[in-house]
Amino acid sequence: MILDNHPFQTNKRGHLEIGGMDSMELANKYGTPLYVYDVSMIRENCRAFVNTFKELDIKAEVAYASKAFSSIAMLQVVKQEGLSLDVVSEGELYTALQADFPVEKIHMHGNNKSLSELEMAISHDIGCIVIDNFLEIEMIENLLKKYNKTIDVLMRVTPGIESKTHKYIMTGNEDSKFGFNLQNGQAQEAFHLLHNHKSIRFKGLHCHIGSQIFETGSFVMATKVLFEHIAIWNEQDGFVPEVLNLGGGFGIRYTGEDSPLSLHTFVEELVQSVQYHASDLNIPLPEIWVEPGRAIVGNAGITLYTIGAVKNIPEIRNYISVDGGMTDNLRPALYGATYEAVLANKADYKPVNTTSVAGKACESGDMLIWDLPIPEVDNGDILAVFSTGAYGYSMANHYNRIPKAAVVFVENGNDTLVVRRETYKDVVKNDLSYSEEKIEM
Numbered sequence: 209m210i211l212d213n214h215p216f217q218t219n220k221r222g223h224l225e226i227g228g229m230d231s232m233e234l235a236n237k238y239g240t241p242l243y244v245y246d247v248s249m250i251r252e253n254c255r256a257f258v259n260t261f262k263e264l265d266i267k268a269e270v271a272y273a274s275k276a277f278s279s280i281a282m283l284q285v286v287k288q289e290g291l292s293l294d295v296v297s298e299g300e301l302y303t304a305l306q307a308d309f310p311v312e313k314i315h316m317h318g319n320n321k322s323l324s325e326l327e328m329a330i331s332h333d334i335g336c337i338v339i340d341n342f343l344e345i346e347m348i349e350n351l352l353k354k355y356n357k358t359i360d361v362l363m364r365v366t367p368g369i370e371s372k373t374h375k376y377i378m379t380g381n382e383d384s385k386f387g388f389n390l391q392n393g394q395a396q397e398a399f400h401l402l403h404n405h406k407s408i409r410f411k412g413l414h415c416h417i418g419s420q421i422f423e424t425g426s427f428v429m430a431t432k433v434l435f436e437h438i439a440i441w442n443e444q445d446g447f448v449p450e451v452l453n454l455g456g457g458f459g460i461r462y463t464g465e466d467s468p469l470s471l472h473t474f475v476e477e478l479v480q481s482v483q484y485h486a487s488d489l490n491i492p493l494p495e496i497w498v499e500p501g502r503a504i505v506g507n508a509g510i511t512l513y514t515i516g517a518v519k520n521i522p523e524i525r526n527y528i529s530v531d532g533g534m535t536d537n538l539r540p541a542l543y544g545a546t547y548e549a550v551l552a553n554k555a556d557y558k559p560v561n562t563t564s565v566a567g568k569a570c571e572s573g574d575m576l577i578w579d580l581p582i583p584e585v586d587n588g589d590i591l592a593v594f595s596t597g598a599y600g601y602s603m604a605n606h607y608n609r610i611p612k613a614a615v616v617f618v619e620n621g622n623d624t625l626v627v628r629r630e631t632y633k634d635v636v637k638n639d640l641s642y643s644e645e646k647i648e649m
């Protein structure tokens with residue numbers, strides 16, 4: 209049964225339960241499509257990272273990559289759990305400030321940070337900027353002069369590792385828009401600009417090799433490559449990194465095909481590989497930073513949809529259409545991401561058919577799931593898609609002028625609306641008119 213692949217249960221009425229609530233009640237109360245998060249699972253995921261480092265007695269920082277799902281309520285939960293935060297834009301930084309997130313725990317990323325983004329970061333004294341390119345070094349220098357400030361930075365490098373994941377979410381390979389290339393000397397050049405800088409406090413290196421990774425091998429390889437360069441810089445310039453940031457990318461289960469490692473195992477193996485290289489080089493163990501996004505929120509979120517048209521094309525395929533799709537979950541259309549789902553109101557029924565789940569947008573590519581095993585479907589049934597907590601709401605869009613769905617947090621049997629459903633007024637709120645007078649001019 210599909211439900212066995214996911215950390216959710218049915219209640220006495222045979223309905224899918226989320227955070228102690230009947231999902232059907234949530235669908236009735238808030239309407240669909242609806243993103244629902246089990247907040248206790250978000251907390252568990254945060255604690256799995258933090259506690260593993262604690263148990264291993266390692267100085268570490270766990271930064272939630274807020275691009276996976278950013279909203280004021282979400283960032284408040286992250287703050288309550290004591291994590292740090294990654295932002296990649298002014299909008300994400302603005303959200304963090306609105307959530308009163310401690311600025312010293314905010315790190316800024318991005319391969320094309322604008323002057324105003326950097327200015328916002330520096331003027332608010334955020335904790336760290338992860339430098340991606342030469343232009344950025346120049347802009348940061350000028351801003352630090354203007355504000356008479358200093359700031360901690362890491363240098364993002366590409367270790368030339370091809371992680372086993374989709375090309376669109378692979379980021380550590382040499383041919384990448386992110387970071388300084390270690391192989392061709394560009395990282396070396398940047399290192400010399402940053403090392404012993406007066407106002408830019410160069411703390412160490414950052415690499416993020418990709419997303420939805422299921423094995424520790426790529427991380428271990430990346431660590432090895434980083435240390436090959438650290439060894440050179442240590443010998444030539446006495447460089448000792450205070451921080452090594454190994455990025456995010458820890459895989460989660462979307463379908464029964466995915467078998468993620470426990471977060472504990474993941475963290476433990478990363479730590480061991482850093483420990484090995486640091487002691488080999490005879491330098492103190494740097495602080496280890498990680499940046500999970502998906503692994504914090506992915507499996508804690510479910511999307512509820514109402515099923516409309518049911519279309520059976522004999523000998524070809526069965527389709528059901530839902531009241532959302534690529535507008536609330538772009539991942540299947542963007543890079544063929546796979547999901548599993550059950551009928552929330554028939555969660556304990558055995559599948560008797562297979563059907564494919566289509567979105568309502570005018571694109572043949574707007575398919576959420578191909579060939580899903582499913583019980584007899586009736587119009588009006590509620591479909592619950594699992595593991596939609598990451599890169600769902602954060603990639604939502606207005607294609608076909610479909611308003612963005614609402615987000616509800618559930619914890620210990622209590623439900624709270626944390627992002628309201630958009631109205632049609634919201635959809636046209638930036639539209640201005642172009643009157644006939646313009647033609648006569």
Ligand SMILES: *Cc1c(COP(=O)(O)O)cnc(C)c1O
Binds near residue numbers: 419420457499
């Ligand atoms: C996207 C990203 C992350 C988070 O990736 P997940 O797969 O969600 O864990 C972390 N760090 C950087 C630099 C990223 O770009």
